[in-house]
Amino acid sequence: MIITTTGSVEGKTITAYHGVVAGEAVMGTNFVRDFFAKVTDKIGGRSDAYQKEIKNARGFALEDIQEEAEELGANAIVGVSVDVEVIGDSMLMVVISGTAISVA
Secondary structure (H helix, E strand, C coil), rough: CCCCCCCCCCCCCCCEEEEEEEEEEEEEHHHHHHCCCHHHHCCCCCHHHHHHHHHHHHHHHHHHHHHHHHHHCCCCEEEEEEEEEECCCEEEEEEEEEEEEEEE
């Protein structure tokens, strides 16, 4: 499965459009991770715990979008966008969307 943020696949011809597909992943965080993230925020640096959680959520959302595209008969997804949101105090949401297509 080809996945790209561009509107086309270089060197390929789009033969069919199958529609918009999306994958979502909502991940909860825990108290200990939140505590250390707040410490990191105050003293500076990167929060490895949150970065790992976002990476995991992105992986789940990518799996979902690929499965949906395959069910529609697509072999590529173009125009992909990734959005990361915080829900409440302890939830992260990653949404990935794009257009499922067939290329030859």
